[in-house]
Amino acid sequence: MTVNFDNLNLLPEIKDLLIRANSPYLSKRELSNYLKVSESFIKQKLYSGEFVENLHFFKIGDAKIIFDRLEIDKWIRVQASKGENDGKPLPKGREALSKYLSQWKESHSSDRA
Missing domain, CATH: 1.10.1660.60 (Putative excisionased domain DUF1233)
Known part of the structure; x- marks a missing residue:
């Protein structure tokens, strides 16, 4: 070796x-x-x-x-x-994602009720 x-x-x-x-x-x-x-x-x-x-x-x-x-x-x-960028506007690409996530949360929270 x-x-x-x-x-x-x-x-x-x-x-x-x-x-x-x-x-x-x-x-x-x-x-x-x-x-x-x-x-x-x-x-x-x-x-x-x-x-x-x-x-x-x-x-x-x-x-x-x-x-x-x-x-x-x-x-x-x-x-x-803190969430949504600490109150500052989100960049455009992230606005759509944020909106989608909010809608998803709402739709899934109503499924549990």
């Missing part, structure tokens, strides 16, 4: 990647990748006060901010539970 040790030099980098992947904290860039949004979206939520310091994020020093992945997950669920 032949063992190839060519990639042993990659082990420290792989270790660092695994540690970061399992960390409960995220940088702005990591959070934007995690949520699949732009970094400017993250900054907007910070400046608007929607992300709360010492809940959703923590400051380290004057400039470094880290986000709590679990609290961000809770925030996502709250946003999703």
Whole structure:
């Protein structure tokens, strides 16, 4: 049996990647990748006060901010539970889907009665 040790030099980098992947904290860039949004979206939520310091994020020093992945997950669920885009108009494609779902709910709720 032949063992190839060519990639042993990659082990420290792989270790660092695994540690970061399992960390409960995220940088702005990591959070934007995690949520699949732009970094400017993250900054907007910070400046608007929607992300709360010492809940959703923590400051380290004057400039470094880290986000709590679990609290961000809770925030996502709250946003999703608000429904219809938080009172904002839905994009046209989604208006039809929303209307269809509302009609479906009504028709199925009358079946139960």
